[in-house]
Amino acid sequence: MSGDHALEWLRREGRIVIVGASLAGLRAAETLRKEGFAGSLTLIGDEPHEPYDRPPLSKQVLLGHASADHTELPRRRGLDAQWRLGVAATGLDMAARRVRLADGDEVEYDRLLITTGVRARPWPHPAEAELDGVFVLRTRDDAARLHRRLAASPRRVLVIGAGFTGSEIASACRERGLPVTVAERGAAPLVGALGGVIGQVAAELQRAHGVDLRCGIMVTGLEGDSAGRLRRAHLSDGTTLDTDVAVVSLGATRNTEWLAGSGVGAGPRGIACDAGCRAFDIRGIVTDDIFVAGDVARSPHAIFGYQFLSLEHWGNAVAQAETAAHNMISSSSERRPHLWVPAFWSSQFGVNIKSVGVPSLGEEVIVAQGSLADHRFTGVYGYQGRVIAAVSFDQTKWLEFYQRQIETAAPFPPEYSSVDRRPEGLRPVPADFPDPSLPTHGPSVTVSGYSPTDQRITFTPARA
Numbered sequence: 001m002s003g004d005h006a007l008e009w010l011r012r013e014g015r016i017v018i019v020g021a022s023l024a025g026l027r028a029a030e031t032l033r034k035e036g037f038a039g040s041l042t043l044i045g046d047e048p049h050e051p052y053d054r055p056p057l058s059k060q061v062l063l064g065h066a067s068a069d070h071t072e073l074p075r076r077r078g079l080d081a082q083w084r085l086g087v088a089a090t091g092l093d094m095a096a097r098r099v100r101l102a103d104g105d106e107v108e109y110d111r112l113l114i115t116t117g118v119r120a121r122p123w124p125h126p127a128e129a130e131l132d133g134v135f136v137l138r139t140r141d142d143a144a145r146l147h148r149r150l151a152a153s154p155r156r157v158l159v160i161g162a163g164f165t166g167s168e169i170a171s172a173c174r175e176r177g178l179p180v181t182v183a184e185r186g187a188a189p190l191v192g193a194l195g196g197v198i199g200q201v202a203a204e205l206q207r208a209h210g211v212d213l214r215c216g217i218m219v220t221g222l223e224g225d226s227a228g229r230l231r232r233a234h235l236s237d238g239t240t241l242d243t244d245v246a247v248v249s250l251g252a253t254r255n256t257e258w259l260a261g262s263g264v265g266a267g268p269r270g271i272a273c274d275a276g277c278r279a280f281d282i283r284g285i286v287t288d289d290i291f292v293a294g295d296v297a298r299s300p301h302a303i304f305g306y307q308f309l310s311l312e313h314w315g316n317a318v319a320q321a322e323t324a325a326h327n328m329i330s331s332s333s334e335r336r337p338h339l340w341v342p343a344f345w346s347s348q349f350g351v352n353i354k355s356v357g358v359p360s361l362g363e364e365v366i367v368a369q370g371s372l373a374d375h376r377f378t379g380v381y382g383y384q385g386r387v388i389a390a391v392s393f394d395q396t397k398w399l400e401f402y403q404r405q406i407e408t409a410a411p412f413p414p415e416y417s418s419v420d421r422r423p424e425g426l427r428p429v430p431a432d433f434p435d436p437s438l439p440t441h442g443p444s445v446t447v448s449g450y451s452p453t454d455q456r457i458t459f460t461p462a463r464a
């Protein structure tokens with residue numbers, strides 16, 4: 001069969017299998033149908049539930065404003081797919097194009113999309129993790145369990161780790177009137193994502209809302225009573241804390257173990273793929289029939305020096321799934337790159353936090369609008385003399401502007417004057433990331449065009 005005929009056949013009666021039935025998997029399935037894929041479509045998911053939305057789990061659900069079992073993602077009608085829910089994929093035979101399932105079944109594919117996401121990193125001591133009162137938060141069932149426990153008015157909640165999820169949990173607990181201690185190994189909350197300057201604002205917010213925030217502190221042990229209920233936490237400064245609930249918020253682990261030995265280039269950092277979402281095999285060569293999208297994917301991003309980025313962002317999962325689905329049923333000349341500019345939102349302690357770009361690449365930050373002291377500002381990050389990211393606290397309206405600045409490699413510090421720049425924003429200061437990455441000096445790439453079909457990239461070689 002010629003290439004054109006093979007593609008025509010695939011679109012008409014091929015078999016597409018998606019492993020991971022959540023946000024990215026569902027959006028990819030919908031895009032496949034929208035773009036005319038008429039063959040058989042199978043979605044495999046290890047959770048028993050229909051695809052649901054995770055962001056409300058640490059916000060509305062913990063506050064009791066929404067129930068965990070009413071978080072289903074809206075679904076396009078007429079998807080005409082076979083759903084295999086509550087059964088995990090346990091292996092992949094690349095040569096035979098077959099996925100093995102935990103129930104012994106095997107499913108054959110012509111194209112495979114992997115959207116298996118991440119799971120919460122568990123507390124490292126298994127016996128302590130088993131104590132009644134120790135929680136993680138990733139799934140709808142986790143959220144329902146934690147909500148029930150919070151509603152029973154525990155004496156104190158200990159949140160271990162002050163990244164976005166941990167900070168949102170602490171915020172929800174305070175809104176419920178619960179005493180909360182947050183233990184964070186770094187110098188401030190959100191420091192890994194936004195750096196020390198903005199992290200200090202996050203620390204002020206937490207303390208202003210009554211959080212007992214302890215930075216530079218690690219939880220070294222969790223202690224239970226004879227009935228196996230959590231009673232106490234031991235901290236690295238030698239103190240102990242009486243608590244009956246601990247929420248472990250130590251980041252995520254990528255769901256790639258099921259691919260061990262398959263030949264797909266999958267590991268603890270995710271599944272590497274090209275910008276067109278095709279997975280690499282273990283030799284580092286792209287496969288033709290296996291694609292990746294969402295939190296489990298790691299792909300090179302042209303405007304960020306072609307670094308391989310893993311993004312645990314809702315918007316990235318949607319955009320990458322749409323690109324992967326399009327490319328799965330397109331000829332090579334019609335394929336397009338995943339050029340989404342990272343964007344993230346969070347709401348905590350009454351503040352709406354949004355970011356665009358990759359703040360953690362920033363060497364310096366400048367407060368371009370507003371003021372850190374007011375907790376209402378836009379911070380702009382610079383990397384090698386160009387704008388690389390921006391974050392706003394209760395100032396969302398500026399972010400679209402900064403997205404264009406990032407896409408066009410606008411110079412940093414910003415050269416324009418702005419309506420609300422205060423004296424503190426006149427000069428950039430070090431962004432103060434705890435472990436600054438040192439990417440190699442790369443070429444400059446800019447993006448033009450708005451819709452995926454007319455987006456173009458311009459490549460300017462690195463200066464000598």
Ligand SMILES: Cc1cc2nc3c(=O)[nH]c(=O)nc-3n(C[C@H](O)[C@H](O)[C@H](O)COP(=O)(O)OP(=O)(O)OC[C@H]3O[C@@H](n4cnc5c(N)ncnc54)[C@H](O)[C@@H]3O)c2cc1C
Nearest residue numbers: 020022023024046054055088089116117294295312313314
């Ligand atoms: C509490 C919480 C709050 C969040 N808040 C925000 C926010 O405010 N803003 C934001 O931008 N993002 C937020 N996110 C992140 C966002 O929800 C994720 O980026 C998004 O869910 C990624 O979708 P995904 O489909 O790639 O992966 P996932 O949603 O992780 O889905 C992967 C699915 O694959 C399943 N799976 C794994 N292994 C297998 C296997 N072997 N076989 C079959 N199925 C398998 C998993 O169980 C899961 O159902 C939040 C996440 C959480 C947990």
